[in-house]
Amino acid sequence: MNSLFTPLSWSDTGYILTGVWNTVTISVVAIVIGTLLGILVGFLRAESNRFVNVLLGGILDVFRSVPLIIQLILFSTFVGAIGHPLGPFVAGSIVLSIYTMAFMTEVFRGGFEGVSQSLQTAARSLGMTYWQTVYHIRFPIGLRAVLPSWLGVALSVIKDSALVSVIGYMELLRTSEQLISRTQQPLMILIGVGLFYFIISYPLSYYGRRLERKMAL
């Protein structure tokens, strides 16, 4: 047996768990930042005039249409070329967050636009200011309405985070690739990694659906 290849052993567990942890970390960062920015820009789009919207929409379309893997490589190469190289985690977080934001923006815009005008007029007729109406009426109703779509985007971000491996981030997929090249046991490792992605995503999906039922209007 060639000594270059050593079989998978229990001592690899720590290595794999590092990958799991890194996948969770970058996904949480991207989902949190992407959601917050998405709410902000989504609200801006719902409230803006046509000109601002065409401009914003065009920019966001670029992030939504160009494959994530290309964005990662371009950004990482670009910041390196101008002399400010970023670590794979920081570069990956930035690109993945913006990518997430681009999708979240459309989700939240739809939610805010869906809150009926007459409901907001009723709130204003009670003496509530514009911002009070936004905070107490429009946000809570709009955010609840888009919970299922938000969940869909969040779940896909966890899976898309695998692509950050191309710029050298040691997340779950990249650790598994390295284990595969060492052990030559691709089938078992990939099944294991797939299982880990499921274990990471399932709680989000489960609690998301529960929250959705609880908050149904």
Next chain:
Amino acid sequence: MISVQNVHKSFGDLEVLKGVSLDVPNGEVVSVIGGSGSGKSTLLYCINAIESINSGRILVDDVDVHSKSTNKDKLRQKLGMVFQQFNAFPHMSVLENAALAPRIVKKMSREEAIEIAKKELEHVGLGDKFDVYPTRMSGGQQQRLAIARALAMKPDFMLLDEVTSALDPELVGEVLDTLRLLAEEGMTMICVTHEMGFARDVSDRVAYFHQGVIAEIGDAKQVIGDPQNPLTQKFLSKVL
């Protein structure tokens, strides 16, 4: 007192109000009747500064509603408004619906706001619905909630925009009874309505709107029972 003085209002090329004047002293109930598109709802929206006006003046207790220096949010606290759509806040319980504005607009404590909300909900007969969510209630109950929610702000005037038009016929009565109660308590009200019986029995005066002007205004029983203007006669003969 609400004083509408020669108000003109256009949406684009369409002039909806063509010089409307109407004085409503405190304690009076005025019903506004007329065909759809005659401008009667627009008048209420203009009084509440939800819509702007092109010319003329609207005074609420001598405050010029459409003056740039008027704080419209503050003004609206005086003017309770109820709409054709019930507009209950779907993410809040009945009690929270009624307590929200007193709490955040009038800056009352939570306890104080809830106390007022409970009182007004009992007032309109929803004393057993505090914790219910509005989507689980009938249209009539939702509309009474909307009335209680407006009353919780202790308004001096109530503007009612066809509040029974979206209701199933069997639910109209309970909402009209609530309004009748308010009228008896001396609330100043302007009611845009298609309920001729209500207009005749509950209001002091009735104004008939036709194509953006008040074609006839007078004592409620007289306008409904014995209209003088041929336009009013024609309208009433169609709806009665």
